[in-house]
Amino acid sequence: MARxxxxxxxxxxxxxxxSVRAETSAARTLTFDVPDWPGHVAGQHVDxxxxxxxxxxxxxxxxxxxxxxxxxxxxxxxxxxxxVSGYLVDEMAPGDRCEVRGPxxxxxxxxxxxxxxxxxVAGGSGLVPLMSMLRTRAEAGSRVPFRLIYSxxxxxxALYTSELRRRAREDRGLDVEYAYTRVAPTGVRRPAGxxxxxxxxxxxxxxxxxxxxxxCGPTGFxxxxxxxxxxxxxxxxxxxxxxxx
Amino acid sequence: MDIISRGFRGRGSADPxxxxxxxxxxxxxxxxxxxxxxxxxxxxxxxxxxxxxxxxRHAWDWAQLQDLPSDNPRVxxxxxxxxxxxxxxxxxxxxxxxxxxxETAADYALVHSYGGYTTNVPLEDLLDGQAxxxxxxxxxxxxxEHGGPARLxxxxxxxxxxxxxxxxxxxxxxxxxxxxxxxxxHNYGDPWREQRYWGD
Numbered sequence: 409m410a411r412x413x414x415x416x417x418x419x420x421x422x423x424x425x426x427s428v429r430a431e432t433s434a435a436r437t438l439t440f441d442v443p444d445w446p447g448h449v450a451g452q453h454v455d456x457x458x459x460x461x462x463x464x465x466x467x468x469x470x471x472x473x474x475x476x477x478x479x480x481x482x483x484x485x486x487x488x489x490x491x492v493s494g495y496l497v498d499e500m501a502p503g504d505r506c507e508v509r510g511p512x513x514x515x516x517x518x519x520x521x522x523x524x525x526x527x528x529v530a531g532g533s534g535l536v537p538l539m540s541m542l543r544t545r546a547e548a549g550s551r552v553p554f555r556l557i558y559s560x561x562x563x564x565x566a567l568y569t570s571e572l573r574r575r576a577r578e579d580r581g582l583d584v585e586y587a588y589t590r591v592a593p594t595g596v597r598r599p600a601g602x603x604x605x606x607x608x609x610x611x612x613x614x615x616x617x618x619x620x621x622x623x624c625g626p627t628g629f630x631x632x633x634x635x636x637x638x639x640x641x642x643x644x645x646x647x648x649x650x651x652x653x
Numbered sequence: 654m655d656i657i658s659r660g661f662r663g664r665g666s667a668d669p670x671x672x673x674x675x676x677x678x679x680x681x682x683x684x685x686x687x688x689x690x691x692x693x694x695x696x697x698x699x700x701x702x703x704x705x706x707x708x709x710r711h712a713w714d715w716a717q718l719q720d721l722p723s724d725n726p727r728v729x730x731x732x733x734x735x736x737x738x739x740x741x742x743x744x745x746x747x748x749x750x751x752x753x754x755x756e757t758a759a760d761y762a763l764v765h766s767y768g769g770y771t772t773n774v775p776l777e778d779l780l781d782g783q784a785x786x787x788x789x790x791x792x793x794x795x796x797x798e799h800g801g802p803a804r805l806x807x808x809x810x811x812x813x814x815x816x817x818x819x820x821x822x823x824x825x826x827x828x829x830x831x832x833x834x835x836x837x838x839h840n841y842g843d844p845w846r847e848q849r850y851w852g853d
Contacts, residue, residue, distance in 0.1 A: 417852025418837075422656050455735075455849075457674075458658040466663045467674045468735055491663040491676075499660045506658045512850065514836030515688055627685045631798055634690035644690045644768060651685050652734075 420457060420507040421445065423480065425500055431567050435485040435533060436497055437473060442480045442508055449476045450544035451517035451537045451622070454510035456482070458492055468492040471536040471624075471650075472511065475543035476520075480508060483567060485533040516622065516650045520548040524620045527612045528556040529603065529633050531625020535560075535567050537650065538622060546579050555583045557611050559603050559629065562591035585611035603629075605636050615641030624650040670729065672844035675737040683730065683738045683799075688832065691797045692768035692818050699802055701786060702821035705757045713751070718786065718803065721746040726785060728808035731844035743806055744789030748779040751786070759824035763831060764805055767818040772831035773840070774807060774814055776824060783809060786819060811842040811849070 423440040430436050448454075457467040468490075474481035486497040500506070518526065518541040528538040535558055545554060560566045566586070576584040587607055592600045598607070613619040621642055623633045630651045637647050671677060678684065696715040703711045713721075723746055729739045762776045778784065787806040788795050795801035800817025807814050813833050834840050839848040847853060 418850045458661045458663065459655050460661050460663055460665070461657055462665070463655070464663050464665055464667065465674075466676065468676075495658065495661050495663075500658070504659045505656050507656050512837060515832075627798070631685075631691060638690045644692070647690050649687055649689055651687065 418509045418512065420509045423456075423506050423508045425502050425504050425506075426479075427502060428500075431483055432485075432565055434497070434565070435483060435567060437481060437483045438496060438500065440480040440482075440506075440508065445480055446511070447477050448472050448511035449517050449519065450541040452511035452513045452540075453537070454480065454482070454508045454512065456492065456496070457507040457509075458495060459507070466492050469512070471540070473536050473539050473543075475540060475547045477547075478543075483533070483536045483539075516624070516648050518544065518620070518622070520544060520550045520552070522620070523552060525553040525613050525617050526555070527619045527621045527637075528554065529559070529608075529612075529621065529623045529625075529637075530556065531559045531629035531633075532561070532565070533567065534623075534625030534629070534650070534652070537624055539568055541622065542575060542579070542582065545582075546575065551581050553581045553613075554579075555585070555612060557585045557587060557603060557607065559587040559589055559625070561589050563588070563593045564591075583611070603633055603636070605640060608633070608636050608640060612637075612640075615643075618643070618646060621647045622650075623647065625652075627651045670739055671737050672731055673847045674849075675731055675735055675844065678736045678738050683741070684732065684734070684736055685798050686732060686734055686813065687798075687817065688770070689768065692766075693797060694767045694802055694818055694820075696802050700821075701751075701803070701819065703751055703755055703824065704821065705755060705824045706759045706826050709756070711751070711755055715802070718746060718788070721750050724782075724785060726787075726806070726808075728806070730808060730812055733811040733813055733838065733842070733849050737844075742791055743785065743787045745785035745787030745803070745806060747782055748784040748786065749782065752780065755824075757824045759826055761825040761828045763823045763825055763829050764814075764816045764819060765821045765823065766816045767820050770816060770818070770832050772814050772816050773829055773834055774810065775828075775841070778807060778810065779822075783807065809843075811839075811844055813838065814842050 470482040473483045784807040788803045
């Protein structure tokens with residue numbers, strides 16, 4: 409298996425929120441200024457630590473959304489009862505501070521030097537680390553063939569809608585396909601439903617092309633898609649997964 | 654000086670059963686961390702082996718595993734991704750039962766899984782009732798996504814050390830990092846010392 413990103417000691421660094429951007433009613437992107445941030449590669453995450461005035465602390469992991477080498481930019485979706493996501497999505501304001509450490513993760517990563525075609529399959533907010541890969545590809549001027557299949561409940565829940573529309577038009581060699589699980593927009597022929605073998609066959613790559621497949625989303629989603637990919641003949645070691653919840 | 658996040662209150666108090674930086678998950682199930690697809694392993698061909706530093710090989714098939722005396726450990730789980738689940742109930746065979754007739758001078762173990770995953774654990778952490786080959790969870794057979802038909806359970810370390818789909822252990826005189834340990838995760842992984850990453 410791949411060995412990537414040699415990491416040194418990961419220390420907690422102070423981070424100041426610089427700007428926020430609403431993505432959906434439940435998610436927003438937060439950009440932090442982190443002095444001496446060492447930089448990241450596409451697909452990595454950071455740990456975020458919040459400290460209350462009484463000393464109580466809580467930490468969680470979040471994927472980096474920005475292109476490799478870019479700022480610490482996290483897209484966070486509110487989780488029901490989530491003490492950290494609730495703060496990051498609803499409360500934190502520019503000028504407020506927290507701590508981050510990272511980048512973390514040397515396996516669920518994409519290297520622009522790798523010429524293999526890439527299939528990205530995202531479920532819900534599992535799009536975030538895959539978006540970092542798309543952005544890294546564009547910034548590197550890469551022409552590596554990329555296909556993204558994005559499973560999301562409804563158009564209103566979809567992240568980065570206008571950017572993905574623009575990239576699908578302008579980033580050469582990138583195809584984007586949506587699979588709406590609850591509500592499909594008018595004009596979309598495919599009825600609402602989960603990703604199935606037919607969709608993976610039509611919008612993904614044949615197993616013969618030996619693409620690297622990145623699958624990120626909730627556990628049930630990742631289990632289902634990874635099984636379908638293996639069932640379609642993709643080698644298990646070409647299917648990299650990241651699961652949450 | 655602490656960096657205070659203005660307006661953050663959180664749940665307000667730390668649970669003494671939780672190692673630093675962890676939070677509690679509730680419900681019947683618990684999250685899954687895997688780097689790839691879930692292997693489907695047939696118990697008809699399943700085998701668990703222990704190979705010593707001299708190459709001596711000990712093997713057990715599924716029926717032999719079932720014949721070994723089993724325990725029902727009730728343990729707390731701590732995942733490096735920050736969730737913990739307390740009081741989980743397992744069924745499995747203590748590693749002591751496998752190792753009692755194995756002659757070795759090794760100090761280290763490299764655990765191998767169906768699907769290619771590896772993780773390293775000091776041998777002494779697998780002895781004295783600290784580790785099991787587990788095949789039951791919460792009164793049911795262990796499901797594939799949680800490592801079934803059988804996984805290592807070594808609950809005093811972060812859960813990535815409890816290799817899913819376990820197929821064997823190689824005993825070594827020199828330590829050898831496994832999969833996550835080679836890509837930035839801590840070599841030992843004690844949750845109470847918050848040994849998540851290299852250098853922690």
